[in-house]
Amino acid sequence: MDVRMLIEEATKARDKAYVPYSKFQVGAALLTEDGKVYHGCNIENAAYSMCNCAERTAIFSAFAQGDRKFKGLAVIADTDRPVSPCGACRQVISELCPKDMRVTLTNLKGDTLELTVEDLLPGAFSPEDLNE
Numbered sequence: 001m002d003v004r005m006l007i008e009e010a011t012k013a014r015d016k017a018y019v020p021y022s023k024f025q026v027g028a029a030l031l032t033e034d035g036k037v038y039h040g041c042n043i044e045n046a047a048y049s050m051c052n053c054a055e056r057t058a059i060f061s062a063f064a065q066g067d068r069k070f071k072g073l074a075v076i077a078d079t080d081r082p083v084s085p086c087g088a089c090r091q092v093i094s095e096l097c098p099k100d101m102r103v104t105l106t107n108l109k110g111d112t113l114e115l116t117v118e119d120l121l122p123g124a125f126s127p128e129d130l131n132e
């Protein structure tokens with residue numbers, strides 16, 4: 001699956017967003033090592049702090065189905081610049097995806113930004129930092 005197709009999947013995922021509060025739909029598509037694609041959308045709640053972003057929905061869905069090996073993530077929203085994942089998602093992506101995995105950020109105009117997980121959160125706090 002190429003990047004363009006993964007962006008198409010993220011676009012389809014975006015249609016599933018539950019966003020009665022922000023009205024800001026975000027879609028994510030997470031590609032596994034064996035070619036499966038997990039969709040993620042943002043899911044909001046009247047208790048605002050419970051809102052879950054598209055990126056984390058995709059990763060948590062994959063984990064819940066037993067998939068943990070990923071090779072690409074695409075994220076799309078209706079933004080001026082390619083959508084920028086929030087700090088919480090950067091932290092989660094950083095722990096659960098390979099450091100050199102490709103992350104494609106895009107918007108409805110088709111602007112795209114290709115980064116790696118390491119680029120998203122350089123020097124992230126990681127499991128290795130825990131002294132046990």
Ligand SMILES: O=c1ccn([C@H]2C[C@H](O)[C@@H](CO)O2)c(=O)[nH]1
Pocket residue numbers: 019022024026041042043044051052053054055075083084085086089
């Ligand atoms: O990369 C992002 C940025 C924001 N949101 C969501 C969170 C909230 O539901 C809405 C507005 O912040 O967009 C995402 O899902 N992903």
Ligand SMILES: [Zn+2]
Pocket residue numbers: 053054055056085086087088089090
């Ligand atoms: Zn987020």
